[in-house]
Amino acid sequence: MEYDVIVVGAGNAGLCAAMSAKEHGAKVLVVEKAPYAGGDGRYSEGGLRFTYDGPEEIYELRGEVTEAEKESMVIYPSRYTRGDYYRDWMEVTRGRSDSELISVVINRSNEIVRWLRSLCVELDFMTSLAFKKGDKIYLPAGTPLHAKGAGEGLIKYELNAAEKKGIPILYNTKVIKLLTNEKNAVVGVRVKRKDGISELYSKAVILAAGGFQANVEMRTKYLGPEWALVKLRGSRYNTGEVLNAALEIGAQPYGHYSGCHCAPIDLNAPDYESKMESARYSYPFCVYVDQNGQRFLDEGEDFHPKSYVKVGRLIIEKAGGVAYQIFDSKVKELILPEYERYGSLVQANSIEELAEILGIPSKMLKETISRFNQAVKPGTFNPGILDGKSTEGIYPPKSNWALTIEDPPFIACPTTTGITFTMGGLRINKNAQVLDTEGEVIKGLYASGIIVGGLFYYTYAGGCGLMAGATFGYIAGANAALES
Amino acid sequence: MKANPRSKGLKIIVLVKWVPSASEELIIDESGRNIKRAGVNFTLNEFDNYALEEGLRLKEETNGHLTAIAMGPLEYQEALVVALAKGADDAIHLNYEGEYDAWVASEILARLITTLEYDIIFTGLEATDTNEGQVGVLVAEKLKIPHVAAVTKVEVSDGKTRVIRELGGGVSEELEVPIPVLFATLSSKNPPRYAPLMKILAARRRGLKCLELKDIGVNIDAVKPRVRIVKMTTPERKKSLKIISGKSVEEQAANLFNVLLEKGVV
Numbered sequence: 001m002e003y004d005v006i007v008v009g010a011g012n013a014g015l016c017a018a019m020s021a022k023e024h025g026a027k028v029l030v031v032e033k034a035p036y037a038g039g040d041g042r043y044s045e046g047g048l049r050f051t052y053d054g055p056e057e058i059y060e061l062r063g064e065v066t067e068a069e070k071e072s073m074v075i076y077p078s079r080y081t082r083g084d085y086y087r088d089w090m091e092v093t094r095g096r097s098d099s100e101l102i103s104v105v106i107n108r109s110n111e112i113v114r115w116l117r118s119l120c121v122e123l124d125f126m127t128s129l130a131f132k133k134g135d136k137i138y139l140p141a142g143t144p145l146h147a148k149g150a151g152e153g154l155i156k157y158e159l160n161a162a163e164k165k166g167i168p169i170l171y172n173t174k175v176i177k178l179l180t181n182e183k184n185a186v187v188g189v190r191v192k193r194k195d196g197i198s199e200l201y202s203k204a205v206i207l208a209a210g211g212f213q214a215n216v217e218m219r220t221k222y223l224g225p226e227w228a229l230v231k232l233r234g235s236r237y238n239t240g241e242v243l244n245a246a247l248e249i250g251a252q253p254y255g256h257y258s259g260c261h262c263a264p265i266d267l268n269a270p271d272y273e274s275k276m277e278s279a280r281y282s283y284p285f286c287v288y289v290d291q292n293g294q295r296f297l298d299e300g301e302d303f304h305p306k307s308y309v310k311v312g313r314l315i316i317e318k319a320g321g322v323a324y325q326i327f328d329s330k331v332k333e334l335i336l337p338e339y340e341r342y343g344s345l346v347q348a349n350s351i352e353e354l355a356e357i358l359g360i361p362s363k364m365l366k367e368t369i370s371r372f373n374q375a376v377k378p379g380t381f382n383p384g385i386l387d388g389k390s391t392e393g394i395y396p397p398k399s400n401w402a403l404t405i406e407d408p409p410f411i412a413c414p415t416t417t418g419i420t421f422t423m424g425g426l427r428i429n430k431n432a433q434v435l436d437t438e439g440e441v442i443k444g445l446y447a448s449g450i451i452v453g454g455l456f457y458y459t460y461a462g463g464c465g466l467m468a469g470a471t472f473g474y475i476a477g478a479n480a481a482l483e484s
Numbered sequence: 485m486k487a488n489p490r491s492k493g494l495k496i497i498v499l500v501k502w503v504p505s506a507s508e509e510l511i512i513d514e515s516g517r518n519i520k521r522a523g524v525n526f527t528l529n530e531f532d533n534y535a536l537e538e539g540l541r542l543k544e545e546t547n548g549h550l551t552a553i554a555m556g557p558l559e560y561q562e563a564l565v566v567a568l569a570k571g572a573d574d575a576i577h578l579n580y581e582g583e584y585d586a587w588v589a590s591e592i593l594a595r596l597i598t599t600l601e602y603d604i605i606f607t608g609l610e611a612t613d614t615n616e617g618q619v620g621v622l623v624a625e626k627l628k629i630p631h632v633a634a635v636t637k638v639e640v641s642d643g644k645t646r647v648i649r650e651l652g653g654g655v656s657e658e659l660e661v662p663i664p665v666l667f668a669t670l671s672s673k674n675p676p677r678y679a680p681l682m683k684i685l686a687a688r689r690r691g692l693k694c695l696e697l698k699d700i701g702v703n704i705d706a707v708k709p710r711v712r713i714v715k716m717t718t719p720e721r722k723k724s725l726k727i728i729s730g731k732s733v734e735e736q737a738a739n740l741f742n743v744l745l746e747k748g749v750v
Contacts, residue, residue: 081579081695081696082558082696083558083561083692083694083695087561087692087694090565091688094685094688095562095565099559099562102558103557106558107558107581430522
């Protein structure tokens with residue numbers, strides 16, 4: 001037998017699994033379908049949601065923090081307990097997440113972030129998704145830090161660390177079948193490479209191959225026909241065949257199979273791998289209208305890390321796939337700099353003119369904006385907190401940050417939905433072992449990352465995905481190494 | 485803070501626990517000293533439901549304030565979500581993953597409660613998972629306040645409480661107890677209210693305060709449990725099946741009747 005542990009997928013979850021297995025004494029091989037590493041994590045913002053005791057701990061993990069930075073970076077909440085983390089996770093998944101699995105991630109999040117740091121993964125303030133107001137930078141709630149250089153940075157650091165550990169990665173290697181013995185224990189994988197089909201044997205296999213978001217057939221089948229033509233934010237390679245290979249040997253499907261993670265993205269973004277620069281997250285300060293010029297959601301329901309998935313979903317389900325964010329000059333400085341990409345931003349001195357350029361009914365848009373303006377309640381606008389400055393008497397309401405749209409120039413950004421990952425996957429236990437449809441462990445089979453189901457339902461809180469992938473990757477690697 | 489006797493604006497605390505649902509089949513884990521929690525449905529402890537109902541009724545009648553508290557692993561937050569959905573004003577979760585007995589639980593809870601204002605503390609008579617009924621008594625002792633168990637109804641006037649508690653055999657007694665006080669609740673005047681799904685979803689969005697033991701100055705190593713679970717067992721099942729035979733329906737019925745008669749059922 002050539003390897004102790006084979007890891008399928010060289011994204012964040014897979015690389016963490018491989019490094020952990022190696023640290024625990026296993027001989028490891030990583031197989032990756034794409035010609036390069038990174039999976040979907042590469043296209044993420046690299047955010048990690050973990051518990052922390054106070055700003056000092058964040059400063060320590062980031063390193064080399066100046067007094068000026070301490071002054072300007074607002075870390076909110078100043079402390080993030082396990083209970084806070086659990087509450088925030090369950091809030092957005094409506095209490096459906098597997099409490100045992102998410103408790104594992106939450107309880108070990110701080111330890112795993114420190115493990116990543118020990119592997120020379122550099123962390124930085126997540127200013128890219130922060131609100132900037134005056135000289136203060138309000139870092140995203142619960143995720144003040146991300147990997148330096150975002151998703152690409154995270155993968156670069158993890159690849160460097162894996163290389164230092166001497167972990168081989170076979171690229172352009174697609175797993176087409178899981179090999180099992182007479183007891184249905186997994187003993188290896190059948191792979192397809194340019195030069196043909198071969199079999200690789202190991203004592204344990206860790207599946208970290210991501211979701212099926214890049215597979216139009218599975219998207220249509222599981223998410224519904226309206227998701228067939230959606231743009232992909234991340235990797236074009238996550239097409240679900242490894243998930244299917246596991247289901248084929250009796251692994252238990254688990255989680256929100258009709259659910260996915262998505263986001264509002266620029267209408268003119270490329271069809272895949274547009275990364276974070278296509279995201280259009282300044283919507284809490286806009287009025288969001290559909291192609292008929294009518295509002296269709298609560299733009300100010302929550303901070304964007306907690307609400308953007310829902311917004312992406314509503315653009316598909318309520319606005320028919322295209323919607324426009326409308327701002328006025330009052331909030332111009334709050335519009336994130338990525339909006340400049342793709343040249344999609346439209347500016348006009350009147351609402352009529354804006355409607356004309358966007359090609360939406362001018363009368364309807366004027367009426368929507370005027371009704372909205374009348375509904376805005378007085379109060380103090382504060383983008384750093386849920387300010388409660390809301391509307392009254394319109395549906396849907398705007399629950400926070402409701403400012404009138406009346407000061408020209410008016411700015412609009414056309415948006416659509418980009419899918420990030422799917423939520424249906426395999427059932428694992430707290431040891432990251434894959435369970436069969438009877439709830440029994442499939443010997444030799446582990447999973448981590450987005451191929452795991454039961455963690456996310458409806459939506460998710462930013463930074464939980466990479467954190468769960470790293471945590472169960474670490475656990476899978478450690479336990480798989482024990483099989484050898 | 486000192487407890488504040490009053491009849492209006494009562495400050496009420498309800499201690500709640502998240503327990504395996506009665507319909508669940510429980511499996512002992514590898515340690516042999518605990519149950520497997522994965523895949524088991526949990527629910528708000530039945531007696532806590534009554535405690536919460538009595539608390540909510542008094543809060544509403546006196547225009548008071550109700551804080552629900554749960555101590556235990558992260559998933560115990562779910563009990564507080566239910567409490568908030570039913571009308572609790574706020575909720576505090578004390579995260580503790582470790583093993584504990586009633587002594588440790590009461591020590592921790594009493595420590596937290598001393599930081600809060602309260603007139604009446606409600607607990608359930610007992611938790612249906614441990615069936616001990618000790619935490620309420622011990623909390624009251626540690627707070628040095630009176631406590632009454634098996635309470636079925638509470639009325640408050642002139643800074644005093646009149647409570648009905650159930651004795652054995654359907655007999656009950658009425659007591660007058662000063663405030664502050666702790667009641668271990670057996671049932672409530674009104675049936676426990678329903679927590680609608682929309683209110684549960686809304687409750688998840690409302691401030692649930694999440695504390696760790698160190699936040700209330702508890703050094704868990706200094707609080708030694710008095711009881712250690714040595715072994716847990718599930719009830720033995722005696723399976724027996726008897727097929728009642730007979731040539732006709734009448735004969736089968738007669739044979740069945742004889743079996744029931746033998747067993748003393750009829």
